[in-house]
Amino acid sequence: MTSDADTVIQTTGLTKRFGGVDAVNGIDFQVRHGDVYGFLGPNGSGKTTTIRLLLGLISPTRGGCSIFGEPVLPGAAALRCVGALVERPAFYPYLSAVDNLLLYAAARGIDRDRATRLVGPALERVGLTEAARRKLAGYSTGMRQRLGIGTALLDGPELIVLDEPTNGLDPGGVVEVRQLIASLAREGATIFLSSHVLTEVEQLCDRVAILVRGRIVSEGSTRDMLGEGERLFLRFETGDEAGRAATLLNQRDIAFERLDDAPALLVSAPASEGARVNRLLGEAGLYPGELSVRRPSLESVFLELTGDRAVEPTASAPDAPAAPATVT
Amino acid sequence: MSGFLRADWIRFRHRRDVLVIALALPVLAVVGYASGLTSSGNQFSFDPDFSPPPEILAAMAAERQRFAFPQSVLTLLGSTGIGLLALVYLAVATVGDEIGWSTIRLSLLASSDRRRFLASRFVALGVVTAWIVGSLFVLGVVLPFAAKALGADLPTAPAIDALGTVGYVASILLVAASALSFGILVALLTRSGPAALVVAVIYTLVEAAFGSLPIWQRDDLLAWLPTLLFTTASAALLDQANRAAAAVRPFEELIGSPPPEQPLPHVLSIQAGMLVVLAWGALFLTAAFLRMRRMDIPE
Structure with a gap:
């Protein structure tokens, strides 16, 4: 597999073993600039583990991956260009949505003025303006999910990684989030979307990989796969x-x-x-x-x-x- | 690292346990000072016709001098013992909760630089430490004058040793930094705040039991080994440094009787104690950074 300037994500023989089990087993795929890449698989197939590997949260047992051509290691500069929602979003329960986002922005190195400017629109985008000052301890699962998406999109990252973004949302919320992803795709963002909701991937993604028991069993354009x-x-x-x-x-x-x-x-x-x-x-x-x-x-x-x-x-x-x- | 520090400022100023500890410790110190000052002249109740022996009078005078300036500074700083326990709790809780709540993921998704994340947390906890030690120092200066203004009868206290006081403050900060490193390491190893607290307590008890094993008394060289243990060395360092700063004369000298012949206790000098505590702190911190660098974050 070759890499070029257009490659945003590349994995080579990416493997992660937990105990005696290969959660991810030698997977190779490439996501190019502007792709909406669907990562499809049943529960427990290794989707979230792959995402954690891509984001440097866990280290591969074998193989590796790169983001924007830079190997993914803790501290890799390329990871600053990534906004991500991983599984159930985690926030500080004693902070409000605004403070959680300000904290995230601070840790991301965004200065206070810019962070303040970004937080309002981010919350508005995910429909949390009215609950902005409420502590997270009182948020529902769906509200947390929305805030997770808002966090991932806060500073307009070049690569957006979304792990089951519509989990816990009501039907209206699901439609809104899908529309949001579609609009991000139209704006030219590269999106890596993990899901087990097939219609979601079918509607949104132009390329797709199907993961089964830690292995990619099919990969290509959605059109070809269906064709x-x-x-x-x-x-x-x-x-x-x-x-x-x-x-x-x-x-x-x-x-x-x-x-x-x-x-x-x-x-x-x-x-x-x-x-x-x-x-x-x-x-x-x-x-x-x-x-x-x-x-x-x-x-x-x-x-x-x-x-x-x-x-x-x-x-x-x-x-x-x-x-x-x-x-x- | 300034970004992470700003993030820690948001975290810490909203965390109730941080606020409670940062505010309660100085308040407790004030209460302790007032209570100690009030009781220092009343612990001996005598018949008015009875003339107390000179050693009792000397002990009473020495006890009351502890509350007069400048000895009061050392008295207040001496109350950092509970503060050190509180700092270990804070280190354990603020790092353990990050893992327990999975919020470490939020921080590492914002910036994946784990060294800076940990260094920032260490610095933030260091700022809390500095606040506690600083407030105790200031209270040590202010409280005697406030007590006098309120009508307390305070004797003139002997001067403290300036260099010794600097050494004492340095010793407190060194022990605090090592205790923070210990708390952070235990939290990273156990991946849970509550579990880390239990492990920290167990460690302290095991160390105390280990240090009191009879085997150490069999040989003069072996007897030095328990003094090198972390909590033993830390406690001894604080005690030694406090005595040096207070420039306190031996009690036997106060009452004018010659000291009895006793074998020399196995106690490290201040300099050696500082080196030992520094070594432990460096070991804990290095292990914490290595652990942080290599650990998977599946939370």
Whole structure:
């Protein structure tokens, strides 16, 4: 794996062993400038351990990682360019939100005047203006989570690391935080988002790694990952037409699946092949009443990779209702 | 490090235990002074016709002189014993709570420089120490005059040894710094404030038991070994330095009788005591920095 000026995070054989267990086992990945990188995995797969390694909170057993080209060690200057929310955010219970943020800013080396200017907007951004002077001991889990996000974003860091940012939030809060992440991405921030909420990663991330038992089992662009499972859905007027289409596809060695409950076929081909398949059928005088793309959700990809039963797309119950794309 | 110090200022000025200790110790010292002064002339109750023996009269005079300026300064500074315990508590609590509450993560996410984090905490606790010692010193100067103004009958006290007083203050600060290092190290090792307090108490008891083992009395050279232990050396240093600063004449000299023939006790000189305590403090602090540098923060 090569590193260049565009690389923000790079790991090489990153391994962390606790006792006799490899929590993270030789993982390699690269996050480039401007990426919204999803780090997906079931609970206990090693996501938070990886994040702690990236932030220098724990040391790797083997391998290493770098941020902005600088090896991650305690005191590394590059870590100053990172804002992070790690697992459950921890704050001083006897301090108010304002004092917690001022304390964080002071430890970050931000001068008092600038810190004072930053705190108000940061709290407003996460909807905590009214509770700004209340002590943290009285905050709910969701409020702490919001403050954790506000802390991570306080001084507009170049790299934002968010570990399960929507944990503990009510549905409205989840939507707000996702909108916030999306707006940060539009502003050009590099975001490393760890989550086990598949729709969150699918909606927000342009690249994704799937971690299972400390190993990355799949890594790439979200589009490619979902594209690998794309299928074309062809519905005909009659079963006879569907049968002729099946014969034709067989002759051309194009894989497909015939559906039992409808005169329809699911062709194993990506959306880009839609026009070619349609032309082929047209040349044989077959004109499907519907040709659409059925995309697997990240959930089905994830379940397949993690060894659980994949949710197969079907004509009657497509698992990607948000993404049907008609190409005819 | 100024950023971390500013952060510690925010932490400390809102922590109730820090405020209570910083304010309560001087108040306790005032109460102790007033109580000691009031009782110093009343501990012997005599028949009006009875003439007390000279050693009793000398002891009463010497006791009352402790509350008159300038001996009062040393008397007040001598009450730092409980202050040292409070400092160990503060070191243990302020570092242990960081780990127990996981707030150490907040600090290290703000800046990952662990050495500065620890150095700043040490300095911040040092400032609290300086405040306590400084306030006791000032009270030692002010209280005798306040007592006189309120009508107390204070004798003229013998002068104190200026160099000895400097040495005494230095000894207090040295012992305090070593005690802080000890508290910080124990908190880092146990990763918990309450657990660290228990370990600190157990350590002190074990050291006392270890130092009183009969094996040390078998040989004159071996008998010096317990004096090198941390709490033993610290207590002996403070006692020796206090005596040197007070320039107190031996009691036997006060009552005019020759000192009895006794074997020399095994007590380190002030200079040797300072070296021993300094060595312990350096050892504790180095171990704390090494521990901090290498420890994982999974909290």
